[in-house]
Amino acid sequence: MSLAKIIWAVSAAAAIILAFINLAGHDAMILAILGLLSGFFLDHNHRRGVIIAAIFLMAGGASALASIVGIGDYLTAILTSLGAVFAAASVMAIVRTLVERIFLSNKEASTA
Template sequence: MSIAKIVWLVSALAAVALSFVDTGYDPAILAVLGLASGWFLDLEHRRGVIIAAIFLMAGGAASLNGIPGIGEYLGAILVGLGAVFSGASVMAIVRTLVERIVPGGK
């Protein structure tokens, strides 16, 4: 398993775990994991992650809250994943900018 897959797996597991436990540092943890995950994004996956982050943060994660019993938990998990995807999107945007500006940045 590659380092990129491990970082994404840890980020997803943290988003799930932190949806059930409140440490007080949840946003910071998910942001850092998102930035680390975004570092390992391939060029062809960057657009998809940015679109997923926009969708999740625009309210797509809250759409599951209406399901009785488990909807609130599923919504919280998707909000956490949205935070990870937002951090990854920021890193993807920065990397793309640097690759376009710096000669030989790829």
């Protein structure tokens, strides 16, 4: 298993766990840091999908399952936490794409 997959797995697990427990207000910071790390190891081909997923989850998609009796609130909390991870990963992907476009030549940028 690659380092990128391990970081994404830890990020997903943290989003699920931190949806149910509160670490003295540090859970948002933990999710942001894990999201930034996940975004750093994001393949060029997957960047657009992560950005779209972040937009969808942050724009209200996380609450789409809230009406399910019994588990809707839990699913919303999990998807909201995942939205925070995807948002931070998107920021890193955007910054990384910008840096690649500025500092890499056209030939290197098209393969990155």
